Amino acid sequence: MKIQIYCRSFAPAVGGMEKLMEVLAMQFHREGHDIAVVTETEGSADLPYPVHRRPGFARYLSLCRDSDIILTAPLSMRRILPQALSRRPIVAAPPDPFVWTNRKERIAAAIKWWASARVDNIVPSRYMATRFARATVIMNPYDEETFHLPPPGSPREGILFVGRLDARKGVSLLVEAFAKIAARQPQAHLTIVGDGDERDAIAVQITGRGLVDRVTLAGTLRGHALVSEMQRHAIMVVPSITEEPFGIVALEGLACGCRMVIARSGGLPEAVGPFALTFARGDADDLAARLIEALGEREPPSPESVSRHLQQFRPAVIARQYLEVLRSAAA
Template sequence: MKIFFFTTVFAPSVGGIEKLAEVLCAQFVAMGHEVRLATMTPGEGVFPFPVIRQPNFSEFWQLLRWCDVHLQSNVALKYAWPRFFTPRKFVYRYANAYQRDDGTRGAADHLKAALARRSTGIANSYYTARRTGADHVVLNAYDDAVFRDQRPWHERERDLVFLGRLVSQKGCDTLLKAMGRLRQKGIDPDLTIVGDGPERGNLEALSNSLGLTQQVRFAGKAVGFELASILNDHKFILVPSSYEEPFGIVALEGMACGCVPIVSERGGLVDAIAGHGFVFPNGDDAALAEVLAIALSAPDEARARLEGVDKHLARCTAQSVAEQYLEVFREKTGAA
């Protein structure tokens, strides 16, 4: 099958959308399919498939003529025209609920949501499917060749790890405030913050003001096997998004490395952990502090929540997710 994947963002940009596109396309190639990826992100990189950066209209049209199926990552109104010119080839992948952080929608969001409901689409979570009207749900893939549980629970020397971009919607400030509450009660877990972003300075200042300097380590960016090694040092992974996160690949990566997840309850993170962890109300640092106190006071009981997680993770391996996508493509186009 000839697959043309379009994503506005891609490596060297870092994020869940970018990583999923890379993992999925590499798996399609490994399964014997031809793949070409187009993106508006400039840069370089070596991939097992051609990457066409910032294509013009002629290049885009040639890719459409070449492919059996055209997969677009999220609804971008500027690039929605192939939906009308090549409808039998066209499939959306929804990793976005098309709403503001507070759950409301602007004019562009309403247009994107309306287009989504009238198109063949694959949602990355049951939450996203409800918000977009997607026909199919295929949970996001993680890189199972990299993220593996390689350290016994009782040998893990660190407590908490946060992984993500340091932006306000990811809720790292909520986590720090929760740790400040715990400190007042004499509970002082350590925290590693992996990632970078515009809020780093503010978060470092907040950590200092809460007296957490000795507990919190800002580790900067880490990817691949380096990141997997860091995760394997920790017992719990925190994904405290303040907004309704559509999914959360970082939760999969953490669980695959043996970390018990603690995540926000509104949005798709509950689909990502599938009951194998703890949840708390988005943005509620007091509630998060209570959950952390429970988990930290009985770590072995918390670890038991990962029992059976292998079955869930097997559904999210690169090969399994690629097979689920190909099934949708065959249903849509009739291609082999």
């Protein structure tokens, strides 16, 4: 099957949807399908399938017509028209519910809502399925070849955050919660991996709370460097203050053996199942209490039980589920 994947942001860009589509494209390629990725992201990445970056209207229409089916993540105002004109079946994989903060975004969201009701949608959680018509729930995969347990007996300590530094991800909330426990836990250290618009504000907050020696802003890490951070930390926190559609980063933390502490936010609890401590979204006091609990925990979930939970998120398993939907739509 000739599958075109449209992903607005793609490698070398970093993010949940970028990683999801890269993992799926690789798995489709391994199973013998003819894959072409189209993206608005400039740059380059060493991948075994073609990536077309910012093609013009005519070129993109040609790419659509050369496909058996289009997997679009997400529906794009810029690309809806050529996709429709190609008369190829379209399956959408919306990364989150359509939201808006101004009139222009509201109009775009209304058009996308109209379009999404006329195509098949693949969503990663039951939470997301309540936001879309014609929705099939297929949870997101994690990269099992990259994210795995460290050697037995490896030392682990400290608290870790991995993600974009923007207001929605709750990093400021995490720093506030850490400040509440810092005096009672003098050996605890917080590492923040990632970058974004909130970095300067977070740095000011850390300084203001007197935590310069207790909190490290590590910047963006990828590949082995990122895995090493996950493998050496005991606890990983996903403190999102808005509803998360899913939570691939939580799966990656679980796979690396971190004790997960997550906000009760959207699809996050569906990703981790019973293998995380949870706190009320946006509640720094509740997060601080869960951090104290995790730091003092003597019997965390066994690696064997976590491994069994993660089996359902293996790329091959998820890719087969996607292919079932794509074949049905293309029939």
